[in-house]
Amino acid sequence: MQQPIPIPGILEVITGPMFSGKSEELIRRLKRARIARQRVACFKPDIDLRYHRSSIASHSSHTHEASTIANVEDLRERLFPQLAEIEVIGIDEVQFLSPAVIPLALELVALGKRVLMAGLDTTFSNEPFGPVPNLMALADKVTKLSAVCMVCGQAAIHTQRLGQSQELVVVGAAGLYEARCRTHFSPFTDEHGSEQLELPAPPLQTPITA
């Protein structure tokens, strides 16, 4: 007898600079999946503690229930025991996860899951950000959003870091970043280049309001 042909899933990446609506779009797709009675699980790295530990949130205050994960291993451990009951998996702020998220995404797709990943494509130094560029290359569908440039109002593809702070990434901190177009973006670089973007360890523990 012929083996049934496995139906592959799909990898969708939602990317762009800060304030471009990545979280909003992820939340919109997850909500629509739930309306279609699909079972959804959503995760975010625990570096992003904006608003709630138990949900993802957009700058416009849309939210969706989510579990925080310490790293990709933690994600795998939480996800796999419940995988049979889940059809759609969403991850926000995926740029903060290690490259191990790439084979995990492909594994989930091979198991027939719809995998939605939202994250920044570039750092404020204009470097590719973590696993996101690779995920974009491997995705079935890439949605690259733009924000509004805070100088001129044109479409913004960059995240501008404001001030001269040498501190490591502070997620969503008010006034620290803004969206800029190509003309008005001036990447902040120092002698360490993008090295300064390595994440603090352990991650920040205090909630930061965006």
Ligand code: ADP
């Ligand atoms: P992201 O996840 O890409 O950072 P969010 O989904 O959290 O974006 O937020 C998008 C919302 O941010 C917009 O709907 C708008 O209300 C708000 N916003 C604030 N500043 C800007 C900006 N410069 N450009 C576009 N939207 C902005």
Ligand code: MG
């Ligand atoms: Mg977001």
